[in-house]
Amino acid sequence: MPYKILLTGGTGMVGRNILEHPEATDHDVLHPTSSELNLLDRREVKAYLSAHKPDLIIHAAGLVGGIQANMANPVGFLMDNLDMGRNLIGETLAAKVPRLLNIASSCMYPRGAKNPLEESMVLKGELEPTNEGYALAKIVATRLCQYISDTNPELSYKTLIPCNLYGRFDKFDPRNSHMLPAVIRKIDLAVKEGINEVDIWGDGLSRREFMYSGDLADFVFYAIERFEELPQDLNVGLGYDYTINEYYHTIADILGYRGTFKHDLTKPVGMKRKLMDNTKLKALGWEPKTSLEEGIRRTFEYYKSIGNEHI
Numbered sequence: 001m002p003y004k005i006l007l008t009g010g011t012g013m014v015g016r017n018i019l020e021h022p023e024a025t026d027h028d029v030l031h032p033t034s035s036e037l038n039l040l041d042r043r044e045v046k047a048y049l050s051a052h053k054p055d056l057i058i059h060a061a062g063l064v065g066g067i068q069a070n071m072a073n074p075v076g077f078l079m080d081n082l083d084m085g086r087n088l089i090g091e092t093l094a095a096k097v098p099r100l101l102n103i104a105s106s107c108m109y110p111r112g113a114k115n116p117l118e119e120s121m122v123l124k125g126e127l128e129p130t131n132e133g134y135a136l137a138k139i140v141a142t143r144l145c146q147y148i149s150d151t152n153p154e155l156s157y158k159t160l161i162p163c164n165l166y167g168r169f170d171k172f173d174p175r176n177s178h179m180l181p182a183v184i185r186k187i188d189l190a191v192k193e194g195i196n197e198v199d200i201w202g203d204g205l206s207r208r209e210f211m212y213s214g215d216l217a218d219f220v221f222y223a224i225e226r227f228e229e230l231p232q233d234l235n236v237g238l239g240y241d242y243t244i245n246e247y248y249h250t251i252a253d254i255l256g257y258r259g260t261f262k263h264d265l266t267k268p269v270g271m272k273r274k275l276m277d278n279t280k281l282k283a284l285g286w287e288p289k290t291s292l293e294e295g296i297r298r299t300f301e302y303y304k305s306i307g308n309e310h311i
């Protein structure tokens with residue numbers, strides 16, 4: 001059914017993949033930038049919802065970054081994400097908007113939890129220190145949605161928990177990018193400049209589940225067509241992972257890098273693994289379609305198209 005959707009984070013990687021998806025045109029999608037709607041200003045949020053009256057909200061805004069960005073700014077990652085979530089979800093409740101889809105992150109799982117991570121494991125152990133602030137903010141927004149849904153039968157606020165994501169519209173600046181786009185940039189520079197050795201952060205044995213953002217966007221539309229069928233919290237991932245070393249070698253093969261790698265053990269590695277259980281996702285009848293090789297190729301094409309000189 002067509003919705004009047006408020007999409008937050010519409011200029012970000014997840015948001016732009018949602019807007020680029022063919023089914024976006026089936027709905028009336030409002031996607032204000034942060035200068036048109038600053039989620040850190042609760043009064044602005046209240047006024048925007050009152051003026052536009054969406055019937056579904058997709059919350060894909062946030063202060064987002066890789067391990068090094070999180071370590072450099074734990075206060076910002078906690079405060080901004082907490083305030084954005086609280087302001088948006090709180091005013092959505094006040095306006096009695098019937099549906100909200102909150103985008104969380106697999107980093108909110110306990111660092112030592114048994115893999116694959118099941119949705120019931122949230123809050124069942126200590127968090128990963130390198131992104132604890134961000135994880136706390138994500139957990140608060142996730143629980144806020146649950147409490148609202150549990151105490152307001154006419155409201156349905158649910159959370160998707162994606163694994164690591166990459167793709168078109170990603171961030172490539174090494175100061176705040178995640179591993180996959182950072183490695184595309186590093187290896188592309190090595191090929192262009194004839195560099196024969198590329199650093200891998202850590203021993204490369206950590207494992208990650210990186211899903212192509214276009215697939216998450218596809219699931220978002222699949223999910224909003226079956227909103228009532230969705231569980232309160234739902235992992236959205238591949239169901240398998242690779243080592244960091246394997247990601248480097250796959251990217252090197254695709255970009256034509258023939259040099260060697262050196263492990264820089266002074267760099268942070270974060271969680272050893274955060275593979276999520278996809279039983280509930282598969283039960284809904286959806287699975288991601290984009291292979292790692294195809295996803296890297298599309299991401300690299302996008303990277304080349306934006307001209308990396310200003311990154």
Ligand SMILES: NC(=O)c1ccc[n+]([C@@H]2O[C@H](COP(=O)([O-])OP(=O)(O)OC[C@H]3O[C@@H](n4cnc5c(N)ncnc54)[C@H](OP(=O)(O)O)[C@@H]3O)[C@@H](O)[C@H]2O)c1
Pocket residue numbers: 008009010011012013014015033034035037038039040059060061062063064065084103104105106162163164165166169171178
């Ligand atoms: N990337 C990943 O690996 C990953 C993995 C799992 C989950 N997620 C989740 O997916 C969501 C989107 O991530 P992303 O990778 O798309 O992030 P992103 O590319 O950094 O985009 C962040 C978005 O949030 C907006 N935003 C930031 N501060 C704002 C504010 N004060 N008011 C309104 N909007 C604001 C930004 O708008 P401006 O550009 O105008 O600042 C931008 O559109 C986040 O909830 C993140 O936790 C991401």
Ligand SMILES: C[C@@H]1O[C@H](OP(=O)(O)OP(=O)(O)OC[C@H]2O[C@@H](n3cnc4c(=O)[nH]c(N)nc43)[C@H](O)[C@@H]2O)[C@@H](O)[C@H](O)[C@@H]1O
Pocket residue numbers: 065066067068070105106107130131134163164165177178179180182183199200201202206208244267268269270271
């Ligand atoms: C989904 C995101 O996961 C994030 O954790 P996390 O996967 O470790 O974030 P990433 O920065 O993607 O790092 C993933 C893994 O890749 C390794 N890695 C290897 N080489 C590089 C490199 O050149 N750059 C980067 N960035 N990593 C690299 C890094 O040590 C870590 O083990 C959280 O900090 C965020 O809050 C968010 O939740």
